[in-house]
Amino acid sequence: MRGKRAQGGGRARRKEQVKKAFILVNTGSPAELSAAACKTFLREFLSDPDVVPAPFFVRYPLARVIASKRAEAYLANLKKISRGGVPRLVEACAGLARKIAAMTGTETFAAHRYGAFPVAEAIRAARDSGARDFRFLPMFPQSASSTTFSVKREVFAHRREGEVFRFRENYFDDGAYISALAALFGRFGDRSLPTLASFHSVPVSQDGKTGYSAQCRKTAGLLASAAELADVSVVWQSQMGGPLKWLGPSASAEIGRLSASGVDGVNVVCPGFACDCTETLVEIAEGLKGEFLSRGGRVFNYVPCLNDSPEHAAALAGIFERMK
Incomplete structure (x- = not known):
């Protein structure tokens, strides 16, 4: 019949491609190299119920006391291993994110569970870039409740309807x-x-x-x-x-x-x-x-640890790409 197109398979629909983002998550580091920032970081870390599995009325005061006692020593140790005022862990995570992005063509973010560059900030940045498929890789090859499970709990607290969150719990045998x-x-x-x-x-x-x-x-x-x-x-x-x-x-x-x-x-x-x-x-x-x-x-x-070596970036990029 003239004027009408054939129905049911004559016209293929192009599937809309969903933009993805890769997010690395490590423990983190204080926002700056100061005793006050170290105290805040330690208090946040030790207040996490996955790190110290105790009731809040026990955990929170304990975190405050320990953070106050250890802040100066922690700061001294951080300064030992920092380059240009940047802790080594922060530098390596950022370097890995850049290399993975270059290898895969996918925007990659380095996030931390505590302190500077929090998970929520990385998700927001990825969301603002148009991503709806989020892939998270905690940088703990072996999964523990005080690390991986804590990250997972924080990650999924920020998921919105219509978004896909993929989470790799470990890669100890990759x-x-x-x-x-x-x-x-x-x-x-x-x-x-x-x-x-x-x-x-x-x-x-x-x-x-x-x-x-x-x-x-x-x-x-x-x-x-x-x-x-x-x-x-x-x-x-x-x-x-x-x-x-x-x-x-x-x-x-x-x-x-x-x-x-x-x-x-x-x-x-x-x-x-x-x-x-x-x-x-x-x-x-x-x-x-x-x-x-x-x-x-x-x-x-x-x-040394693998840090931001090309081999490490390639291994993590492969894990991201294979996430289901």
Whole structure:
């Protein structure tokens, strides 16, 4: 029939393409290098119920007291590892975001759970750019309730109707991540020496919620295989003490054991930290190294975190692209 077009398949509709945005999320850093900003940051961090699982009337006053006591020391450590007034973690996260954006052609944001550049701000910026498909990657390869779950809770508090939020909880066994770790070890480590894989400790009572320690051990095993390491031990750092039992043995205790047995050289890698920070550069590369050398050790090889290396950016870009 003239004047009418065929119906039911003669005309294909072009599917509207939804703009996506990638958002990296790390723990964060104070808004500036000052005692007041460090105090605010620590209070915010310790007030999080996923970090300190206690009633508000206990948690909040405790956070205020600890933040007041530790702010000056935390500031001193931050200054040690900052470049041009920018903490190393902030610098590395921003660098990763730029590199991932260049690799994928997708706008990428670096957000922090606490302190400067909060999650809400990154979501708002992505939303203002027209994104409706948001992909979030917490920069914690192994998922713990005090890190990944806290980020997830914050992220989904900002979702609006009609928006797609995709969230990756962990990537402890991702092939590109493991390969990048192994390549970095090849540059800074010595395969003839024993290796300690140091992970951030958590209370034993929280471990079962996510299988965190099992993920850490799996990462260490995969790294050992990829880097061809015969002697890798999992140790735990940053135990906060108190009445709770924390995952162990501690990195310090294992260093003591190795020294007592006559070992004078060791590699230490921190595969649970995506970017170097006070826990790796001050606690491990400075503090643990000093402890080992004072006990008679001669060689302490600290293997840096992946930071904003091209290999790290490529691994994370691949994870973002594969998110469903």
